[in-house]
Amino acid sequence: MEAAQAGQRLDQFLAQALAGELSRSRVQALIEAGEVSVDDAPVVAPKRKVAAGESVAFTVPEAEAPEPIAEDIPLDVLYEDAHLVVIDKPAGLVVHPGPGNWTGTLVNALLFHCGDTLSGIGGVKRPGIVHRLDKETSGVMVVAKTDLAHRSLADQFAAHGRDGRMERAYQAVVWGVPSRPVGRIEAALGRSNSDRMKRTVVNEERADAKHAVTHFQVLERFGGAAEHAALVVCVLETGRTHQIRVHMAHIGHPLVGDDAYGAHFRSKARKLGQDVAGIIENFPRQALHAFRLGFEHPATGEPMEFETELPVDIAELLDGFRHCAEEPRGSAYKSR
Structure with missing residues (x-):
């Protein structure tokens, strides 16, 4: 035309x-x-x-099959019963099929793993994805296997923990050290005007603004007086796309390895010595791990809580920072 x-x-x-x-x-x-x-x-x-x-x-490509297929992809299952399954998602695994990722996703793996134990949500047997982690974020996820579980878990996530039923806590390695050991970030998020795939802090009056609150606590500091980096715990009060990544970058402490929101910080690695610089420059993802997830069981009402250790890549990253630190200081994380 x-x-x-x-x-x-x-x-x-x-x-x-x-x-x-x-x-x-x-x-x-x-x-x-x-x-x-x-x-x-x-x-x-x-x-x-x-x-x-x-x-x-x-050219409009031919539509691909909308229904995901079962694939034999290994899963690290932390807990499973007739209602739900809890997994430790590895970095690099996409949660749900979509353009460019119709196969090889968590949903494909769950369809194979669960088989006939899934109920027909919406008339189609598929796992109920009630929350997501970014592709390169690792950690604990819960997935519904029944309609009842799907509705209950979705309601708990919608409440964002305000009713005490749910808690989501993440560990992140960030550049620099926040000025306060404990803090609260309240800043609305919206779509970036320069990149539709990214989010940014926006004025709450903007049409697409979504209220967002993140609580953080510094666990360990690296670099002594130089304050190269820190290990922090982030607890979500809301669940927005890229929330922790955008909020920490907003206060001047983007996640190590996050090329979307802190790419310009990679140059800091060259000041930390050859060994640690190599670890940081080769770190392939944002240093973010969903280490704790607590919720109320949808069928029994029993409080359930799951925690996982930091994956090997983040543990090695922390060791690298410790080797270049003068004397790291730490504090124990206290659950809210």
């Missing part, structure tokens, strides 16, 4: 031209996937301006 309105964004032009066929978000996804070209040149920026007379071509 030929662009008729000069200066219009490419995604706006296509969304208007294809009104009733494709949504603007779908058009943006096609552009970012390289399925759109202008004058035979591929374009991946939705905000690219079009000029009158330019030729715009696009």
Whole structure:
């Protein structure tokens, strides 16, 4: 098709031209996937301006199967009964199938693991995902196996622990040391204007602003007076996308290894000695682990709590910081 309105964004032009066929978000996804070209040149920026007379071509890939398939993927199961399963998710495992990740996800693994023990949620046998961890975040997750469990757990997560039934605590390695040993971060989050996949702190009056609160406590400091980094515990009062990562970056202490919200801090590694610098520069993910999850059992009402040790990669990262520290100081984490 030929662009008729000069200066219009490419995604706006296509969304208007294809009104009733494709949504603007779908058009943006096609552009970012390289399925759109202008004058035979591929374009991946939705905000690219079009000029009158330019030729715009696009391809809509065939729809992939919407229902996930069972796959024999190993799971670290911490607890399981007829109602739910609790797992220790490794870093690198995507939770739910989606564009670019239709296979190899936690849902694919759970379908294989649970087999016929799953109920027909929505008429289809699938595990009930009631909360998620980012692909590169490790730690404890609970998944519903029955409709009853799904509804109960979803309600507990929606309450964000305010009624005392649930607690979610994370351990994170952050750059620098917060000025206070214990703190509360209250800052609304919204979608970033520069990158639709990222979140940022926004004014609460913005239409997409979501109230967000994170509590943190410093467990250990590294680097003595230099204050290179710290191990902190973060407890969520709300559960927003990338909440801990954005909040800690907002107060000037992004997570080590988080290239989305603290990439410019990687240069600090070069000041810490060759050995530890190598560990940090090769660390492949954000240093975040969901080490504790507590909830009320959906069928019995029994309080349940699960904790896991830090995975090997974060433990090695901490050892590297300790070796470059003058004298790390620590404190015991106290559950709220």
